[in-house]
Amino acid sequence: MIDYHVHTSLCNHATGTMDQYVRAAVDKGLATICFLDHLTFQEAGHTNAMLPREVPMYVNAARRLAREYRGRISVRVGLEVDFSPGHVDRCIETVNTFDLDVVGSSVHFLDGEDVVSRRSAWASGRISADEIYPKYLGVLESMLDYDYFDVICHLDLPKKYNQRPSPSAVQGFVDVLEKIRERDLAVELNTSGFHYPVNEAFPSPELLGRCAQLQIPVVVGSDAHEPEAVGRDFDRARDLLDAAGYRHLAGFSHRRREVVPLR
Known part of the structure; x- marks a missing residue:
């Protein structure tokens, strides 16, 4: 099995050394571990991501571990780049500067606020799902206009705090998946959701099944x-993938996608 989303202490909200993460992956019998730490460009200040000047050190440390192990x-290395419409040029410049294996894109910020922070108005229920999901889907649509x-x-x-999308929002995600397919991108099955109030992986079984239908x-x-x-x-991820009809996973090396057997 492969784990393509592992953070480091550089993001300021993770613990442990990079070597400890790799040793944990070896102990669990994983074939591949990929560091995918946060890089965030936002107009407002942020603390939960590495600084751009730290990226060279991070990449070099991962490559050293790749040789050691x-x-x-x-051992592979990439970046989870938070989509920020006002900083796309900086994102592109950064990911093109380094020899990365993979670049993930995510949305945490809406109108400058980290909406999935436990301190956010969304997490505390002060903003409705009817307000958040259309905004979030709109940013996803904008993000998919780029190819970095x-x-x-x-x-x-x-849905992290168990505020689930309405049927119309689910259809919005399906429409986004159509665009993802057109762009020939991959989707992550992220198991961290099992440890939040939603108690469900990202994406939902319904959306994962639609991913399979769209190949x-x-x-x-x-x-x-x-x-x-x-x-x-x-183990739960394998069950979800089996149920959706997947027999292979995607891996990445130097920005080239690979086919990895699920079992």
Whole structure:
């Protein structure tokens, strides 16, 4: 099995050394671990992401671990870049500067606020689903006008606190998946949702099934923020993928997509 979404302490809200994450992956019998730490460009200040000047150190550290663990596990490195319409040029410049294996794109911020923070108005129920989901889907649609990334991370993330999308919002996600298919991108099956109030992976089984129907490649990620979370709930991920009809996963090396057997 492969884990393509692992963070580091550089994001300021994860613990453990990069070596500890790799050793945890080896102990769990994973074939590949990919660091995918946060990089966020926002008009408002942020603290939950590495600084752009830290990217070279991060990439070099991952490549050193890849050499050290060669023959035991494949260690790869990418970035989870938060989509920010006002900073697309900086995103493109950054991801094109470094020899990355994969670039994931995600949406955490709406109108400058991290809507999936436990301190947000959304998390506390002060904003309705009818307000958040149309905004979120609109940003996803805008994001898909660009091509500097390979994977869409945790597609239906706003459900994190168990405020689920309405049928019309679900249809909005289906429309987004059509566009993802047109762009030949992959979608992440992110198991971290099992550890939030929603108690469900991202995306939902319904949307994962639609991904399979559209033949959208899927990569699996734990979204680990501590070494013990690497590969967490991958048995449940396999069951979801089996039920959806997947027999292969997507992997990435130097921005080229690979086919990886599910079992």
